[in-house]
Amino acid sequence: MIAVLKPAVSLRAKAELVAWIEARGLRVHLDRSGGEEWIGVLGEDTRACAAELAAHPAVAELRSEAVPYALASRAYRRESSVVVVGGAGLSAVAFGGPELVVMAGPCAVESEEQVFATARAVAAAGARMLRGGAFKPRTSPYSFQGLGEEGLELLAAAGHAHGLPVVTEVVAPEDVALVARHADLLQIGARNMQNFRLLEAVGATEKPVLLKRGLVATLEELLLAAEYVLAAGNPDVILCERGIRTFVRETRNTLDLAAIPLLKERSHLPVVADPSHGTGVRALVPPLAKAALAAGADGLLIEVHPSPATALSDGPQSLDFSGFAALMRELGPLASALGRTL
Numbered sequence: 001m002i003a004v005l006k007p008a009v010s011l012r013a014k015a016e017l018v019a020w021i022e023a024r025g026l027r028v029h030l031d032r033s034g035g036e037e038w039i040g041v042l043g044e045d046t047r048a049c050a051a052e053l054a055a056h057p058a059v060a061e062l063r064s065e066a067v068p069y070a071l072a073s074r075a076y077r078r079e080s081s082v083v084v085v086g087g088a089g090l091s092a093v094a095f096g097g098p099e100l101v102v103m104a105g106p107c108a109v110e111s112e113e114q115v116f117a118t119a120r121a122v123a124a125a126g127a128r129m130l131r132g133g134a135f136k137p138r139t140s141p142y143s144f145q146g147l148g149e150e151g152l153e154l155l156a157a158a159g160h161a162h163g164l165p166v167v168t169e170v171v172a173p174e175d176v177a178l179v180a181r182h183a184d185l186l187q188i189g190a191r192n193m194q195n196f197r198l199l200e201a202v203g204a205t206e207k208p209v210l211l212k213r214g215l216v217a218t219l220e221e222l223l224l225a226a227e228y229v230l231a232a233g234n235p236d237v238i239l240c241e242r243g244i245r246t247f248v249r250e251t252r253n254t255l256d257l258a259a260i261p262l263l264k265e266r267s268h269l270p271v272v273a274d275p276s277h278g279t280g281v282r283a284l285v286p287p288l289a290k291a292a293l294a295a296g297a298d299g300l301l302i303e304v305h306p307s308p309a310t311a312l313s314d315g316p317q318s319l320d321f322s323g324f325a326a327l328m329r330e331l332g333p334l335a336s337a338l339g340r341t342l
């Protein structure tokens with residue numbers, strides 16, 4: 001529920017209102033958007049005090065649309081949020097504005113040579129960020145698990161050498177501080193979308209968060225996962241549609257294109273798409289990348305490897321350098337047709 005405050009309401013009246021809400025066991029989130037100052041009233045049963053709140057002298061209007069994800073909801077923040085990654089010595093990359101942002105790089109950081117070569121190639125082709133996993137959540141405990149801290153250092157060094165902020169996954173709450181020291185954007189993977197302790201831990205950092213949809217998550221569950229991060233105090237969340245598990249056997253996952261405009265309608269948060277995990281099939285990455293942008297995605301996450309055939313993870317869905325450069329050339333005219341820049 002959101003209580004829009006009357007214009008020029010006094011500090012004292014605001015403080016009284018906050019105390020009144022908190023006395024009812026609810027949490028408050030003070031914010032302003034679109035020229036309005038408002039209080040998000042957060043809690044399980046906010047409706048019990050709705051009538052009293054609506055009548056409060058400091059309250060101009062009560063919006064109580066029945067969505068459980070107050071802070072993520074567009075009902076509460078009507079204009080689209082722009083999430084800025086990087087800056088402070090690095091280039092600043094804005095998600096949710098006019099630019100379509102492409103993040104590209106290997107599934108996993110494997111070696112210095114691999115990640116530096118990839119950073120150079122994707123930067124030259126027009127990517128704005130470098131991706132690469134250092135802590136890999138693998139289905140089998142015998143698969144390559146990532147280089148850990150060394151991988152983080154290599155990723156950041158390679159990306160920053162080419163002016164690219166970096167995104168990498170964090171898989172455990174105890175690793176958040178370490179990963180946040182190296183990463184410019186913290187990725188929460190599909191398998192951890194509902195790891196609530198992890199969501200709270202990234203919510204307590206100053207780094208923006210890329211939140212991937214779980215393999216069988218509904219859109220409401222995805223938005224409630226985003227709500228965990230927002231409610232923990234971190235306003236910078238980017239949603240990522242990365243495909244869900246369906247009965248289709250020819251692809252690894254089914255990229256849910258309808259989720260993109262639906263998420264943009266329900267939430268003010270930027271939405272990107274991952275056609276690599278969304279299909280698992282290299283040849284399907286370019287067409288689905290284009291489809292996702294046409295459906296309204298604010299950017300893409302794409303796996304690129306110098307030698308997909310020998311990649312330690314996700315080779316079959318990785319583009320090589322020339323495949324990625326060709327895709328970027330094709331995205332230019334599409335971006336213009338969509339009224340966006342690349």
Ligand code: PEP
Nearest residue numbers: 107189190191212242277
């Ligand atoms: C990844 O981006 O490499 C990854 C593991 O993605 P997901 O969590 O979507 O499977």
Ligand code: MN
Nearest residue numbers: 107303313314
């Ligand atoms: Mn991968």
